[in-house]
Amino acid sequence: MPAAAKTARRxxxxxxxxxxxxxxxxxxxxxxxxxxxxxxxxxVRPDGEVSEHGGDDLVVLGRFDxxxxxxxxxxxxxxxxxxxxxxxxxxxxxEEAVAMVExxxxxxxxxxxxxxxxxxxxxxxxxxxxMQCLSFCLFDVxxxxxxxxxxxxxxxxxxxxxxxxxxxxxxxxxxFPKYKAGPINGDEISxxxxxxxxxxxxxxxxxxxxxxxxxxxxxxKAKSRFSKERDDERAxxxxxxxxxxxxxxxxxxxxPAEALANLPSADEIQFKAAQAKKLADSALAKNRxxxxxxx
Amino acid sequence: MASPRILYCRCAYAKVVPQxxxxxxxxxxxxxxxxxxxVADLCQMSAAKDPALQRLSKQxxxxxxxxxxxxxxxxxxxxxxxxxxxxxxxxxxxxxAEQSCQQLLGGACPSAEAxxxxxxxxxxx
Ligand code: SF4
Ligand code: SF4
Numbered sequence: 001m002p003a004a005a006k007t008a009r010r011x012x013x014x015x016x017x018x019x020x021x022x023x024x025x026x027x028x029x030x031x032x033x034x035x036x037x038x039x040x041x042x043x044v045r046p047d048g049e050v051s052e053h054g055g056d057d058l059v060v061l062g063r064f065d066x067x068x069x070x071x072x073x074x075x076x077x078x079x080x081x082x083x084x085x086x087x088x089x090x091x092x093x094x095e096e097a098v099a100m101v102e103x104x105x106x107x108x109x110x111x112x113x114x115x116x117x118x119x120x121x122x123x124x125x126x127x128x129x130x131m132q133c134l135s136f137c138l139f140d141v142x143x144x145x146x147x148x149x150x151x152x153x154x155x156x157x158x159x160x161x162x163x164x165x166x167x168x169x170x171x172x173x174x175x176f177p178k179y180k181a182g183p184i185n186g187d188e189i190s191x192x193x194x195x196x197x198x199x200x201x202x203x204x205x206x207x208x209x210x211x212x213x214x215x216x217x218x219x220x221k222a223k224s225r226f227s228k229e230r231d232d233e234r235a236x237x238x239x240x241x242x243x244x245x246x247x248x249x250x251x252x253x254x255x256p257a258e259a260l261a262n263l264p265s266a267d268e269i270q271f272k273a274a275q276a277k278k279l280a281d282s283a284l285a286k287n288r289x290x291x292x293x294x295x
Numbered sequence: 296m297a298s299p300r301i302l303y304c305r306c307a308y309a310k311v312v313p314q315x316x317x318x319x320x321x322x323x324x325x326x327x328x329x330x331x332x333x334v335a336d337l338c339q340m341s342a343a344k345d346p347a348l349q350r351l352s353k354q355x356x357x358x359x360x361x362x363x364x365x366x367x368x369x370x371x372x373x374x375x376x377x378x379x380x381x382x383x384x385x386x387x388x389x390x391x392a393e394q395s396c397q398q399l400l401g402g403a404c405p406s407a408e409a410x411x412x413x414x415x416x417x418x419x420x
Contacts, residue, residue, distance in 0.1 A: 010347070028325035031333060032318070035305040038335045040347060045330040116308045117338035121369045152373060155342040177338055177366035178309040185311070185388075186366025 009105050010040045012060045017046055019062035020090070030061075030094040034101065059101045063090040118178055119155035120165055121186075126173035129287065131280035136168045138272045144283040148290065159259035300354045301331035301399055304361035304387075308336045312362060312387045319392020320360055320399070327400055337361055341370040348376035358399050360385045364416050383415035 011034055015021040022030070027043075034041050064086070085104045089097040120133070120141065129150055134142040142165075143153030166174035166184045172193055179185040183193050303324060306312040324331050332351060334340060340348055351357065352371050357379065361367045364384035371378045385398045398415040 024326045028322050031321055031325060032305075035321075035333055035335045036307055038307065038339075040335065040340075041333045043324075043329075043331050043333070045328065047330075114308070115339070117336055117342050119338075119342055121341070121366065121373055123365060123369050124372065175366050175369060177362060177370060178306075178311050180311070182363075186363030186369075188365070 009038070010042065010058050011101055012058065013041055013043045014060050014062035015046070016044045016062075018066035019064050022063065022089075026094055030097055033094055033098045037098065037102075039101070059085040059087060059104050061087050061089050061097055061101070064088045115156065116160050116178070117155075118160045118162075118176065119158040120152055121175045121177060122150065122152060123173045123175055126171045126189075127169075128171055128173075130170065131284055132168050132170065133165045133174060134283070135273070135277045135280040137165050137276065140272075140276075141165070142276075144279065148283050148287045150283075159256070161256045162254075162259040164255050164259075300357045301329060302351055302357060302359045302361075303331060303333040304337045304359065305333065305335050306338075306362070306387075308339060316387045316390070316392045316395065320387060320395045323392065323396035323400065329400060337367065337370055341374045344374045348374045352376035352378050352382075355379045355381055357381075358383045358385060358415060360387055360395055360399055362386055362388045364418065368418055378418055380419045381417055383417050385415045 013022070013027065013030070021027075031041055031043075087097070087100045087104075089100065092100065127150060129148070131144075131150060134144065134150060139157040139159065140154050141152060141158045143151050145151050163176045163179050163184050166172075166176060166179075168174075172183055172189050174184070175186045176184050177186055181187075183189040301324065303320060304312075305317060305321075321333070324333075334347075337348075348371055359367055359378075359382060361384065363386055367384050368378055383398070385395050387395050390398070
């Protein structure tokens with residue numbers, strides 16, 4: 001299963017009835033350790049309760065001064081306290097408390113996997129459903145919903161740190177929340193940003209046309225040059241050199257070298273681009289057919 | 296539950312929120328008497344369509360300490376968990392730890408020296 005399909009594992013820091021509060025410094029250290037390991041943590045105070053956990057893998061930590069069997073189920077939102085993974089951390093350091101949590105989650109097979117969550121997020125207040133992003137992306141990140149709306153379908157296919165499709169969007173509607181600069185990171189869109197959009201070269205056709213055909217030509221040249229020796233390694237080097245050059249030409253697009261180096265072969269690019277265009281065209285045609293007639 | 300509803304995002308898988316700010320805000324929350332939820336990375340949860348986001352998004356008066364309001368709004372929407380209009384977003388990418396704590400906790404903020412004029416942005420703004 002891809003990492004992105006995993007739900008967060010949840011820890012409750014229980015400082016409610018029947019449990020003593022932690023020292024502030026210990027609480028902060030424990031929270032930071034758990035969060036940095038990918039856990040979701042809820043701090044429960046005496047006036048609160050453990051909210052319904054919806055089947056999450058829940059571990060409840062506390063400095064319990066009441067035997068677990070006597071803890072009121074009402075503090076646990078009617079859930080049977082005995083059925084939750086309660087752990088007493090009265091004499092544990094934050095590291096030891098984390099080890100107790102990991103023991104539970106390891107035995108349930110829930111292990112975090114590292115994946116930098118990098119994927120496009122669509123601002124539907126701005127999106128006009130033009131499908132340019134769908135036509136542009138070669139990695140099947142975008143799709144179309146049953147009712148003809150553009151959507152992000154395969155988040156984990158997105159190339160880490162590559163914001164290229166956001167540059168293609170004519171409406172500045174594609175965000176990458178972890179991008180370094182606005183408006184792609186979700187910052188407000190300024191007049192300058194909009195002016196830039198209006199003046200922007202049609203990158204879609206640039207990348208969909210010129211650059212891909214440049215790639216193809218380059219590849220063809222490389223092929224004939226190496227046809228005798230069929231030296232894969234040298235061919236790869238040539239492709240990388242060509243991609244590096246393209247990347248320099250596309251300065252400002254901020255496409256990372258890894259993303260360029262991982263582009264499919266020129267033939268595959270042509271094939272994927274044609275497929276994506278077909279999908280976009282059919283979605284657009286369907287949307288036009290479904291639209292109410294203009295008066 | 297009477298406590299303010301606060302959600303803190305650790306932005307664990309990238310360095311876009313300054314470390315000092317996210318540590319300072321976590322310290323402020325830890326020192327306060329407030330109940331809160333804290334998540335490792337809202338982006339990761341959105342990509343995973345984590346059902347916990349639906350539980351969180353249904354709370355009215357929720358304050359979220361994360362990044363740009365437009366990004367947070369659409370991350371929740373992408374996980375089929377649209378936020379309530381009165382949700383307030385505290386942007387730790389642009390605010391200091393003190394300002395963020397002040398916006399989250401108001402007078403209950405342990406490290407706040409003086410109240411700031413800036414109110415957190417709601418999604419209606
Ligand atoms: S390119 Fe932008 S406006 Fe067009 S469908 Fe994609 S997100 Fe929407
Ligand atoms: S929502 Fe913002 S602060 Fe949270 S993980 Fe994503 S980019 Fe980081």
